[in-house]
Structures are given as structure tokens and as C-alpha cells.
Amino acid sequence: MNFDSTTCLNCHKEIHGKYCSHCGQSADTHRLSLSHFIAHDVVHGVFHLDKGLLFTIKQVLTRPGYAAMDYIAGKRKSYYNFFYLIFIIGRVLFFSE
Structure with a gap:
């Protein structure tokens, strides 16, 4: 770029x-791609919870479509990565049973 x-x-x-x-x-x-997601984002996201996790959860619960479209459009500064959020929620649900 x-x-x-x-x-x-x-x-x-x-x-x-x-x-x-x-x-x-x-x-x-x-651009969001599977190869970049696996090679960089998964490793970074698992070890760093620094980008607005609570803000992202609030936005997903109150305005899910708007939050997702902002993230896809490149407005990522205030949002936690949605893929990691799903991964974390999945782990919490899996281990809570």
C-alpha cells in the first residue's frame, strides 16, 4: 500500500x-483473507486482547449488522476482531458445559 x-x-x-x-x-x-487470518490474526488475537473487546461485544449485541459492515469496510480501530470474538465465545460455551 x-x-x-x-x-x-x-x-x-x-x-x-x-x-x-x-x-x-x-x-x-x-483485504480480509483466510491465509492472512491463519498466519497472522489467529496468533495475534489469541495472545492480545487489547482492541475494544467490551465495545465490540456491546456493538454486536445492540447493532450487529452495523458493526460487521464497519469492520468489513475497514473501520477496525475501535473493534476487536470478530473472528476471535466468535472463537472466544465458542471456547467459553464449550468449556462451560
Whole structure:
């Protein structure tokens, strides 16, 4: 991705560099793919619970379609990864029985 000058998908401000200076979202919001999900996101998500887990749960319960469409559209700064959320909920339900 070209990091010279783009528009932030999260707050729509102009980005100069690798991160938005207004909201902090990465300029590189890669396309969602299974290979990247397995190689990078699973390992990172299992060991880091830092990106708005409670906010994401609240949004999923109150506005599920809006939250999912925001995440798919690249507005990922305030959301925890939905795939990990499903994985964590699945583990909790599996081990609670």
C-alpha cells in the first residue's frame, strides 16, 4: 500500500504515513483473507486482547449488522476482531458445559 497520502477509512481524515494522526488506525487495512487470518490474526488475537473487546461485544449485541459492515469496510480501530470474538465465545460455551 502506498503510505504517502490516503484517506482514513475510520474517521475520513487525510493520512500521512502508516497511521492516521487523528484516530490512530493503521493505513494498511488489508483485504480480509483466510491465509492472512491463519498466519497472522489467529496468533495475534489469541495472545492480545487489547482492541475494544467490551465495545465490540456491546456493538454486536445492540447493532450487529452495523458493526460487521464497519469492520468489513475497514473501520477496525475501535473493534476487536470478530473472528476471535466468535472463537472466544465458542471456547467459553464449550468449556462451560
